[in-house]
Amino acid sequence: MTPVAIPPLPFLPEAVVFDMDGLMLDSERAINDCMARAASDLGHDLPASLWLQMIGGGDGLCRRLLADRIGADATVELLARAEAMYDAVADAGIDHRPGIVDLLDWLVARGIPRAVATSTRRPLAMRKLAAAGLLPYFAAVATSSDVAAPKPAPDVCLLAASKLGVAPARCLVLEDSPTGVRAALAAGMTPVQVPDMLVPDDAARALGHRIVASLGDAQRLLEARLAEA
Known part of the structure; x- marks a missing residue:
């Protein structure tokens, strides 16, 4: 089967917002x-x-x-x-999803700010990130404890962008689930989905966002965009 071409990113993100469960952690x-x-x-x-x-x-x-x-x-x-x-x-300490540390190190080396936007409650989210050794990578963590409505509402994504001081339209969001993709779109952000346990169905694909097979592929999208900058 011929691989489906993934459209390049339309801009070089000023920040990257990460989901946690299923995206960074094999939770x-x-x-x-x-x-x-x-x-x-x-x-x-x-x-x-x-x-x-x-x-x-x-x-x-x-x-x-x-x-x-x-x-x-x-x-x-x-x-x-x-x-x-x-x-x-x-x-x-929950296992990492493949490629997450390489991607985070790549973003750190290029000075691109990073935040977490998760549906997990704050106390557990902070414990999980700390136990997995990922907390130091992030300047901000936004959780469902901090907002009025959880994903697919945009609240937690908007809070993450606000904490970084970056306009939502300038943020890339990495998500594994359609629920998170809908939250990012509602926030006016650009989502890239890296599916884990849920295979995107027709309804998810109809959202029109980019879907990649791995975090490594997501990093390659960013590398390609940086090369054009």
């Missing part, structure tokens, strides 16, 4: 595993597709999806068990 698999184990321990027969529906969403989405299946009280119990499991995983 979506860890989260899904903890949720599935907690459900099994409590006797709930839930499909694997349910965990995939939660990718890129905030706490509210997860609670709604579970409550629709097992009820509000059972949801509280399941999430408490899964969160205890996941806390131990996060504190041990």
